[in-house]
Amino acid sequence: MNTTVLSGTCTGSPEQVSNAILARFRDAHFTPQALLLFASTRCPLEQLVVLLERALPDCKLVAASSAGEFTERSECSGCVAFFALAGELLLSSGWATQISADPVAAVSSAVASLPPLSLTHPHRTVLVFFDTFSGQGEETALLLSAMLGENVVLAGAAAADERMQRSVVAAGANCASDALALLCIDARTPVGIGVAHGHTPMSAPLRVTKAAGNQVYSIEGRPAWRVWVEHTRQAALANGTDPLLLDSPESFMQYLVLYEAGLSLGREYKVRAPLRRDADDSLSFACGIPEGAIIRIMQSSAEAQLESARKAALLAKERVGAPIAGALAFDCVCRKLILKDDFIHAVRAISDVIQAPLAGFETFGEVALSVGEMSGFHNTTTVVVAFPEST
Amino acid sequence: MRSISSMQPLAAPGKRLHRNEIIGLLAPSLGHDKAAQLVVEASVELGLSTFEYTIEDATLVLSHLAQIPGLTGITAVLARSRLHKLS
Secondary structure (H helix, E strand, C coil): CCCEEEEEEECCCHHHHHHHHHHHHHHCCCCCCEEEEEEECCCCHHHHHHHHHHHCCCCEEEEEEECCEEECCCEECCCEEEEEEECCCEEEEEEEECCCCCHHHHHHHHHHCCCCCCCCCCEEEEEEEEEHHHCCHHHHHHHHHHHHCCCCEEEEEEECCCCCCCCCEEECCEEECCEEEEEEEEECCCCEEEEEECCEECCCCEEEEEEECCEEEEECCEEHHHHHHHHHHHHHHHCCCCHHHCCCHHHHHHHHCCCCEEEECCCCEEEECEEEECCCCCEEECCCCCCCCEEEEEECCHHHHHHHHHHHHHHHHHHHCCCEEEEEEEEEHHHHHHHHHHHHHHHHHHHHHHCCCEEEEEECCEEEECCCCCCCEECCEEEEEEEECCC | CCCHHHCCCCCCCCCEEEHHHHHHHHHHHHCHHHHHHHHHHHHHHCCCCCCEEEHHHHHHHHHHHHCCCCHHHHHHHHHHHCHHHHC
């Protein structure tokens, strides 16, 4: 039995969305073994997962709130995208809460419910979803990799919210903020993962001079936000935005995801997202930033955003090396903010490469950690996870 | 599944590592500059060479860094569990 995928979008109340998804399954004579939901916070996941869990008791259900949803056919905002998977796969799920207080305990708890690796299905991929506002993005990815072992592939995303206020994740009927949800997929053949970003440095190297956890207080001895303004205001003014006139948490976040931080890795940059400017002009990031780190402020063009989406899809397709049953795409919310109405072209760029059912969402951070890699949390990227037809 | 406290390297003894190999395990999460600073500082504090390391020395350095709370410590735990890749 080959792996098959059904994807789609629905709008409405949790009841309407649940009914619409179940009708799609009936019409297609499709019995899902796993169901992933990416839901706008306008459709409360807390209610939706309870309805679907009750209707599909044998299906592994994992979900995340999102800041924009899409499939191979369309992109929307305020709806629910679904990705249903069936095939000769061994599936299990994990769940934990309170990752901000104790990420080690939370990841240990979520991993504890996963079964040992099967000899018949030796390729394990764990799809990871967690609350962005925990500020534990990289910590969660690294702990998962350390506990699961180096041969386990990780992919996923930080949950999001178009109002940039609250993100939730779900596993089964459990749904909460500050939580971690895992979908473990054991298969006979590996998935293909592609990850790419289109950002380049716009500032000189800057030293983080005071930081604790995911909070950066000062850069080069001055309040972090003021340094950000100093280095980005000219470019922002050219695009019609004055950072000195921003007046709401949403406007600050929308600004900051356009000008993120790049950690130098030699020739490449690992991008880190500042999510919030606080009253003391410090910046709160999506994961820890060590004091003493050297960063550059990054920016991207619309062309680079389109090209990086296509590149991620090509990498995933190349790594599968066989016909693709379907793919997930986790796309940083910055791409929509940069591309605006042209965002659909980025989705089409991915879909044109994959040529199979696709579902994804606009995230506040992406996870991709392939065998042998030492970092799994990304910002500003597109992560594409391609499932081969043959399992 | 392995618990975080049991993640010790499974490396061949006798192999010598260059500083940059240890930095390379930490840099993807911490950035190259911070990773280099941490490895050198830990080596000095432990009275080790800052240039060449046995697997045992590298384990000591990463175990030292693993005591630091937050992302640095977690990165060092993962790096220590992957030291065998360098042997």
